[in-house]
Amino acid sequence: MPKILAFFSLLLLSTLACSLSISDLPADGESPTPDVATVVAATLTAVSAAPTPEPSETPAAPAPSAAALTVAYAREGNLLLWREGESPRALTTSGQDEAPRISDDGQVVAFLRNGELYSIRADGSGEQPLVNRAYLDSFRAAGMLEVRVRQFDFVPGSHEVFFSLYAETDGYPMPLGDLQRVNADGGAAPSIVLAAGQGEGQWTFSPDGRLFALAQGNQIRVLNRDGSGDRVVFTFEFVSTYSEWTYYPQVVWREDSAGFYTVIPASAALESPSQPTRYYYVPLTEGSPAQLAEFVAVPVWESFALMAPNGLSVAYVRPDGSSQSVHVIDLSTADRAIQTDSRLSIVNWNPDAQHVVIYNPNTPADVYAQAFGEPPLPLNDGVGALEELRWVTENRFLFLRGGQLCLRDGSTPSLVIDSNVTAYDFALAP
Secondary structure (H helix, E strand, O other), X not given: OOOOOOHHHHOOOOOOOOOOOOOOOOOOOOOOOOOHHHHHHHHHHHOXXXXXXXXXXXXXXXXXXXXXXXXXXXXXXXXXXXXXXXXXXXXXXXXXXXXXXXXXXXXXXXXXXOOEEEEEEOOOOXXXXXXXXXHHHOOOOOOOOEEEEEEEEEOOOOOEEEEEEEEEOOOOOEEOOOEEEEEOXXXXXXXXXXXXXXXXXXXXXXXXXXXXXXXXOOEEEEEEOOOOOOEEEEEOOOOOOOOOOOOOOOEEEOOOOOEEEEEEOOOOOOOOOOOOEEEEEEEOOOOOOEEEEEEOOOOOOOOOOEEXXXXXXXXXXXXXXXXXXXXXXXXXXXXXXXXXXXXXXXXXXXXXXXXXXEEEOOEEEEEEEEOXXXXXXXXXXXXXXXXXXXXXXXXXXXXXXXXXXXEEEOOOOOEEEEOOEEEEEEEEEO
């Protein structure tokens, strides 16, 4: 697929009790438990609609909100920080820094330097290694040239960083399949959450921060934040990608952390093109996983089926003869077509859980958001493909385009924050 809007790597990253039972998928034709209507009613009751922000009337740079937008980004091997209403300022000058992640309160930035994990405060003070070379070398085994930090991100609402490792070898990078944590404020050594071989997958933290779900190739586990209480709560058939990468299902937690939603694609799309993708709710305390809907979608290597931020609907690409259509199906199984084109791919959802971001891989610069029954809203106001598009609010989003880091508010022209940018992260904080 073309390099655009690298959302999928991101599906590749943020990520969790007690009395959890091991559950297999319901057999085909078997009635799901609990009753789907009960699940739908309970879920809809738990979710409250958010007010829609007033559109901006100013065509200039977006005005600061009560929660200030803070962006940490990498440029030419150094880290910089930009706060709305201010000029960018340097955080590091080593020429070797990359992949910044910023805490939810905007106070601490974690980043990579030569495969090690570092942190620095947003005011530029307190730079320190969190996972140093000596610690990484303690995981080296025969055939490993060097061990490096692979994935990492802050636990929501904290300064704790979850991370995993991989080894450079003569052949290819080899994930260690571990999961560890360290405090970005320093003062303590890293601790192992899951040992090597036990933690491979994609982790997603519950809204209350007590739990995390670990999505793996054929199961989803739920754990306490420290790795205790490990339970398999959902199993499924391995999804063949006909390549070396493994599909990890998306997890969207219910707001009250009582369960989560997930989508499982067809396990053998080439052999069985009509095999459906299935949409589930997985409770943590009572009942078994409930199948909410099923539908036929394009294979995962063309486009992922993605759940809305609240988990109450799924956007997917349906094969439609010589063309493709983006559909949205919800808990009631109402299935509506949004757009049809020669080829389509889904990038992500707007936080309003109504608009889906879509593009045609044949014309990757044409990116737009669209809801059912509405015309498409173009998102690209310049030349070149958008990458790493991330929503700040329902009306505002950040993205990279040709190395430029940009912020756009509604239909106003994009604000260019900086150039030669390779990666970024942001926080909305006082």
